[in-house]
Amino acid sequence: MTTISASADLEPSVKEARANWAWFVALGFGLIVVGLIASANLFLSTLASVIYIAGMMLAGAIMQVAHAFSTSGWKQKTFSGLSAVLYGVVGAVLIYDPLLSALNVTLIVAAFMIAAGIARIAIGFRERAQKGWGWIVASGVASMAVGLLVVSMWPGVGLWFLGAMLTFDLIFQGLGFLAFGLALYSKK
Numbered sequence: 001m002t003t004i005s006a007s008a009d010l011e012p013s014v015k016e017a018r019a020n021w022a023w024f025v026a027l028g029f030g031l032i033v034v035g036l037i038a039s040a041n042l043f044l045s046t047l048a049s050v051i052y053i054a055g056m057m058l059a060g061a062i063m064q065v066a067h068a069f070s071t072s073g074w075k076q077k078t079f080s081g082l083s084a085v086l087y088g089v090v091g092a093v094l095i096y097d098p099l100l101s102a103l104n105v106t107l108i109v110a111a112f113m114i115a116a117g118i119a120r121i122a123i124g125f126r127e128r129a130q131k132g133w134g135w136i137v138a139s140g141v142a143s144m145a146v147g148l149l150v151v152s153m154w155p156g157v158g159l160w161f162l163g164a165m166l167t168f169d170l171i172f173q174g175l176g177f178l179a180f181g182l183a184l185y186s187k188k
Contacts (some may be wrong), residue, residue: 003130023183028178035170045163050098050105057091103158109165110150117144 038045064084068077078125094101122142127133150157 004055016038016172018135018184018187020183024177024181024184026181028174028176029176031170031174033174035167035174039167042163042167045161045166046102046158047098047163049162049166050094052102053105054091054094054098054101057094058089061088061091100161102162105154106150106158106161107154110147110154111162113147113149113150117141117147129154 015112038048061084064080064087068080068084071080117140120143121137122140124133124136124138124140127136150161
């Protein structure tokens, strides 16, 4: 019986990643630039985010319609048809009034952050016997605090919050890819 080590299985992938380190650096740099551009006008970034979400929901509605016609049985057709209608209506509402949609999506995100924070706090306290449980609680407290802050500042925060989330995500993804690419280069 032969055993294959995990490092032997990963070696070709690691070599390929190291050979392409410059692409990771370029991707990181590009994401940082796009994030900085998004940060120039958080209001427009928020509107772009809402319109992007709407477009994806409308595309999802079209796919659900296609799925409804390709399935057999009334239950599957009904479920796919109702899903298509729901996706289509929500996508259309998002496009019809992107400002109100931004406010509503921001409030929903804040509610999810509060709920996720409460869940992580509960999980952290449940795992008190494990080393590092305090970090789980701390991350829950941070998520809950940000969610509560957003709710307390709503509705005004809704005009820039999604754009700020997009900006931070782009910049931190960019920093991650940049650091990863440079680390690959240093190991070359």
